[in-house]
Amino acid sequence: MPPECLAPEYVGSLFDVPIPMSVGDWVPDRPDHLNDWIQEMLKDIDKDGCPITHPAVLEFKNDIESDPELFMGFHRIFENVPERDPLGRLQVKDYLTMLSLFQRFMGDAPSWNPRFLVFLPFTTVLQWPMSMSNGFTILINRRVNDHFRKIFAVWLKFLASSQSNYVLHEGCDGWLSPEAMENMPKFKETFVCDPGEPHWGFTSWNHFFARELRPGARPPSNPDDDRIITSACESKFLRKAFSVTTRDQFWMKNQPYSLVHMLNNDPLASSFVGGTVYQAFLSPYYYHRWHSPVEGTVVKTQGQQPFLSHVATRALIFIQARNPNIGLMCFIGVGMVEVSTCDITVEPGQVVKKGQEIGTLHFGGSTHCLVFGPQVKLEFLNSTNEVIPAQLLDCPIDRVEAHL
Incomplete structure (x- = not known):
């Protein structure tokens, strides 16, 4: 790695404990890195003055200031945030600073960083309030969520535009750099791209994020053996639960969901009582199609x-397996804390082959679940501790077998 790409080594502090948002590498696993990043963002808006002018953010500001409940709530959520952390770094202490940062983020695409990645800028700003009861209360307010939805819609439009492809280059902070590609092996051979074209032919950040496989790349494992259930995503095992009951709790996106909540109270949920839930998460580096x-x-x-529109965007795909001993199963794709679109590309009545694409996530989708009925007894053929599951043969894979 070129010396100019290296950040100074971290020497250590009080902040060596990983935080939940680091699961899947969406934010750094050490809070000191998050605080360093926030410090830089605060310097940027202080330097620019950053008046709030964007219509979506200005509407949010006006709503906060005109509604007594929101005005009080957004003051209270920052009351317990320290002015500075123990190392003297400034923190986000008021809603105006919060909104100024939100406005700035709406024109930014995620840059690759050899030291650490921050994919969730909005969540990072709200890391303190989200961990406190008064912050949780105001952030689940429907009007607040409506504003987040509008802001994220603007950001998503930016991430899908050609303006966002400035992060797709081969320099030291680019996603196409040799250093970044070390995290995405065999990229050129595996994904549809053209290294001879600007940005390798990707037209936007989201085009890169939701990249497609080349024809014939990564064929499904054991396509003709219907006892083998392959993983639906390139992902890393998170947890599994057996003999689930209707009201069991599963932690999806750091929010508790029972089986019926996960399946949105669908009548088919009863088919899975006594069955198994398998959950795995995706990294920003991973392939994001299902x-x-x-x-x-x-x-x-x-x-x-x-629930929170910016926490739990989800897609459900119920599939009746050809193998009657597997029977009905459900794929659940779970969207990002911030922007995500769960795009289902199959329709009811459609016959799908094992390994056939059924949908994708556009900047988001850090976890997914497979849900099976009680007739399916799963045996994991590979270790679930370190392996990245994928249904695709040239990745490290973790297959699960239905004992019939």
């Missing part, structure tokens, strides 16, 4: 935003 883990028929699909 593939059918079984051969079968799509029974039902559903997209939803049931």
